[in-house]
Amino acid sequence: MIRLSNISKFYSGVPALRDVSVEFYSSEVHAILGENGAGKSTLMNIISGAVHPELGEISVGDRRISHMSPEVAASLGIAISFQQPAILDDLSVLENLQVALPKSVFAGKSAPIAAKEMLDTVGLHVPMRMRADALTVAQKHLLEIAKALAIKPKVLMLDEPTASLDQDSTEMLFRRVRDVVKAGTSVIYITHRLAELRQIAHRVTVLRDGRIRGGGLVNEIGDADLLSMIVGRTLGSTFPPKPNHFSKEAILSVRSLNGRGFEDITFELAQGQIVGVAGVEGNGQSELMRALAGLQPSEGAVNLHKRFVKTKDLLQEAAFISSDRHTEGLAAGLTVRENASFAALDKFSTFGVMRKKKELEQVGATFSSLAVKTPSMEAPILSLSGGNQQKVVMSRALLSEPRLIVADEPTQGVDVGARAEIYRILREVSSSGTPVIVNSSDATELEGLCDKVIVLSRGRAVTTLTGADVSEARIVAAAVNANTHFGASALLRKAHSTKGGLRHFLQSDNAPAVPLALVIILLGLYVFSRNANFLSTFNVYNILTLATALGFIALGQTITLLLGAIDLSVGPLAGFLVVVASFFINDDRSTLVIAFGFLMVFFSAFVVGTVNGILIRFANFTPIAATLAMYIGLQGMSFLLRDNPGGYINADIVQIFTSQIGPFPVAFIALAAMAIAGEYLLRKTRLGLRLRATGSYEESARRVGVRVDGAFLFGYISCSLLTAIGALMLMSQLGVGDPRQGINYTLSSITAVVLGGTSLRGGRGTFIGTVLGAVLLTEVLNAVAFLGFTETYQYVFQGALIVAAALIYATARGLGRS
Numbered sequence: 001m002i003r004l005s006n007i008s009k010f011y012s013g014v015p016a017l018r019d020v021s022v023e024f025y026s027s028e029v030h031a032i033l034g035e036n037g038a039g040k041s042t043l044m045n046i047i048s049g050a051v052h053p054e055l056g057e058i059s060v061g062d063r064r065i066s067h068m069s070p071e072v073a074a075s076l077g078i079a080i081s082f083q084q085p086a087i088l089d090d091l092s093v094l095e096n097l098q099v100a101l102p103k104s105v106f107a108g109k110s111a112p113i114a115a116k117e118m119l120d121t122v123g124l125h126v127p128m129r130m131r132a133d134a135l136t137v138a139q140k141h142l143l144e145i146a147k148a149l150a151i152k153p154k155v156l157m158l159d160e161p162t163a164s165l166d167q168d169s170t171e172m173l174f175r176r177v178r179d180v181v182k183a184g185t186s187v188i189y190i191t192h193r194l195a196e197l198r199q200i201a202h203r204v205t206v207l208r209d210g211r212i213r214g215g216g217l218v219n220e221i222g223d224a225d226l227l228s229m230i231v232g233r234t235l236g237s238t239f240p241p242k243p244n245h246f247s248k249e250a251i252l253s254v255r256s257l258n259g260r261g262f263e264d265i266t267f268e269l270a271q272g273q274i275v276g277v278a279g280v281e282g283n284g285q286s287e288l289m290r291a292l293a294g295l296q297p298s299e300g301a302v303n304l305h306k307r308f309v310k311t312k313d314l315l316q317e318a319a320f321i322s323s324d325r326h327t328e329g330l331a332a333g334l335t336v337r338e339n340a341s342f343a344a345l346d347k348f349s350t351f352g353v354m355r356k357k358k359e360l361e362q363v364g365a366t367f368s369s370l371a372v373k374t375p376s377m378e379a380p381i382l383s384l385s386g387g388n389q390q391k392v393v394m395s396r397a398l399l400s401e402p403r404l405i406v407a408d409e410p411t412q413g414v415d416v417g418a419r420a421e422i423y424r425i426l427r428e429v430s431s432s433g434t435p436v437i438v439n440s441s442d443a444t445e446l447e448g449l450c451d452k453v454i455v456l457s458r459g460r461a462v463t464t465l466t467g468a469d470v471s472e473a474r475i476v477a478a479a480v481n482a483n484t485h486f487g488a489s490a491l492l493r494k495a496h497s498t499k500g501g502l503r504h505f506l507q508s509d510n511a512p513a514v515p516l517a518l519v520i521i522l523l524g525l526y527v528f529s530r531n532a533n534f535l536s537t538f539n540v541y542n543i544l545t546l547a548t549a550l551g552f553i554a555l556g557q558t559i560t561l562l563l564g565a566i567d568l569s570v571g572p573l574a575g576f577l578v579v580v581a582s583f584f585i586n587d588d589r590s591t592l593v594i595a596f597g598f599l600m601v602f603f604s605a606f607v608v609g610t611v612n613g614i615l616i617r618f619a620n621f622t623p624i625a626a627t628l629a630m631y632i633g634l635q636g637m638s639f640l641l642r643d644n645p646g647g648y649i650n651a652d653i654v655q656i657f658t659s660q661i662g663p664f665p666v667a668f669i670a671l672a673a674m675a676i677a678g679e680y681l682l683r684k685t686r687l688g689l690r691l692r693a694t695g696s697y698e699e700s701a702r703r704v705g706v707r708v709d710g711a712f713l714f715g716y717i718s719c720s721l722l723t724a725i726g727a728l729m730l731m732s733q734l735g736v737g738d739p740r741q742g743i744n745y746t747l748s749s750i751t752a753v754v755l756g757g758t759s760l761r762g763g764r765g766t767f768i769g770t771v772l773g774a775v776l777l778t779e780v781l782n783a784v785a786f787l788g789f790t791e792t793y794q795y796v797f798q799g800a801l802i803v804a805a806a807l808i809y810a811t812a813r814g815l816g817r818s
């Protein structure tokens with residue numbers, strides 16, 4: 001049993017929860033109801049340890065928990081499936097499971113087999129190596145549920161788990177919930193759907209404005225009482241009345257529309273009609289909606305308001321309400337007001353100058369009609385509840401005054417009161433003459449809202465229901481009884497998709513390394529054809545030696561970029577460390593002093609990395625600000641220690657660091673070995689997964705138990721230590737402490753990493769690609785000299801390489817998705 005006593009939580013002084021006391025019992029499904037912003041998700045986050053309350057106590061059994069955290073919650077057998085799935089897009093399906101689940105879950109079996117069994121329990125059948133960004137919203141929800149069920153939890157929390165699931169997946173989930181309840185699990189279930197409450201829950205608690213407004217056994221409370229508790233008033237009919245008659249003239253006509261995922265779609269829509277799209281999830285509904293909004297290529301005839309519209313022009317004509325609001329619907333860095341108005345800026349400006357008063361008036365009026373709850377219009381968009389975020393997305397669509405509204409799951413994660421408001425708005429928009437097309441996995445919603453429903457199966461329209469035939473039973477029957485077969489083009493697409501090995505490689509982080517290696521070889525052969533000395537043993541050794549120092553520094557830079565950050569201080573740090581070494585690693589120094597010099601180099605690097613990490617994670621500096629300050633400080637300290645070159649490096653040490661095997665420097669072989677080892681750690685160990693998870697999406701990484709602050713600290717320390725190794729290579733090349741050397745390595749290291757295919761956004765990267773990037777960059781600079789070009793061409797070629805790398809990277813990603 002879990003007991004919450006007098007729990008209170010405040011955000012900027014505004015109560016999200018106040019004096020909440022509730023108990024959750026074993027072998028029972030306890031539903032939590034409430035409007036968006038009522039405090040349901042906050043309550044879940046407190047139980048899971050993601051959020052800490054200001055007041056109150058949490059007890060599990062007889063044990064009082066003084067400080068709940070994700071790690072403590074996991075140890076107590078508490079699992080959660082979030083409304084916004086904590087899925088990391090840059091990791092594969094298998095890696096998402098590995099980073100979120102304890103090792104014990106995979107014990108005794110190979111990881112792919114264990115993972116497949118987990119996914120089978122929720123009916124999710126996708127390749128283990130598929131990157132999570134290729135999953136649909138529904139598939140991400142199933143993956144999230146699979147993670148929660150995998151640990152066989154004592155307490156299972158499900159936050160709107162069926163929001164994007166079709167009927168079959170919902171029924172499958174309910175079977176799993178009943179199974180775990182029979183085994184003694186306590187299930188806490190958040191939903192907006194009263195029908196689900198009746199199907200699955202034993203007990204219910206209603207929250208409104210952060211307070212408990214009532215509850216009890218489900219079979220003892222009627223729907224009318226529950227609705228009154230939820231909204232604080234009596235609700236009329238959820239759906240607005242449908243018109244009795246429609247104009248015979250179509251305002252939207254679609255003929256033989258074909259695209260990826262659907263074929264030969266034809267329908268008409270009259271003024272006042274709302275057309276629904278239905279079908280079992282994954283049968284082309286979302287693809288059709290995106291094509292109608294101009295977001296996906298398609299072929300066919302579309303007439304809108306008696307005017308032929310090219311499918312590519314639909315993007316300007318239509319407003320799209322995405323089912324995935326976090327990825328496509330919201331600009332996370334903008335405020336509530338900016339998110340609502342950025343699609344209609346022309347309406348609020350005169351000669352390009354914004355009229356703030358008009359913007360505030362119209363945004364405020366739209367918010368009032370949709371009952372958007374926000375602390376202020378200037379609040380961060382992510383501070384709103386999920387349902388209120390969805391209403392902001394709809395507000396933007398209405399403010400842009402589109403000629404067509406395409407709504408893909410418009411009420412996903414929205415409470416019953418807000419749903420009624422959205423339905424009313426859609427009906428008013430339709431009646432005013434703007435065509436409205438709605439895709440929904442909820443057949444009841446389609447029945448109540450739509451005047452015509454097109455049922456898809458395998459991308460084809462198998463049934464079109466109109467008038468009285470639009471009913472939940474007929475919609476579901478048409479979807480599940482369909483016997484449609486793929487057309488020729490669909491069969492080709494399916495056959496193409498079976499070539500999973502190539503597709504997954506093209507999606508992988510190491511894909512850009514292949515064309516990069518090819519460019520290195522082709523460039524070498526071209527310059528060799530112009531100058532035979534280019535591939536001499538001496539010159540190959542020279543190129544690889546210069547690439548070694550850059551390579552080690554770039555490996556460190558790769559780690560910070562994997563975290564979604566950057567380290568501008570690596571160049572001055574390398575120069576500073578060479579200067580430090582020049583005071584100890586000299587010919588006239590004893591072995592003990594020389595050893596102390598090496599220790600000082602690595603200790604100094606450790607301190608710099610630690611300071612950078614602390615400034616970024618605990619002093620709230622941005623990575624650029626913190627490392628730029630360090631850049632300036634280190635360069636200044638280098639000149640304080642030596643204003644001119646001095647302190648010759650021990651010749652024996654230089655000889656060790658510059659030794660070679662044939663044309664290959666031993667140091668470069670060590671660099672290649674370290675890159676391969678780093679690649680293994682990045683892909684196959686929990687540490688590497690956590691680094692990539694942090695860079696992919698920090699909030700989701702924190703939710704699955706990654707210690708994000710520790711990951712950043714480790715990353716910056718590792719970056720500085722690898723820079724220290726690069727500095728030793730640079731020291732052996734220079735042979736003297738020179739405060740002017742090292743600065744250029746900041747830009748060069750970033751260039752090498754970008755050439756290697758590491759994403760500047762974080763989460764994706766490769767150490768092997770970075771080493772190849774360092775080799776190519778050094779080779780290009782060397783080739784410029786051999787070809788007799790001026791120094792200007794060095795910069796031209798560097799810029800051209802970066803552009804080429806970006807094109808290669810984008811092409812590889814695009815081929816992987818197609």
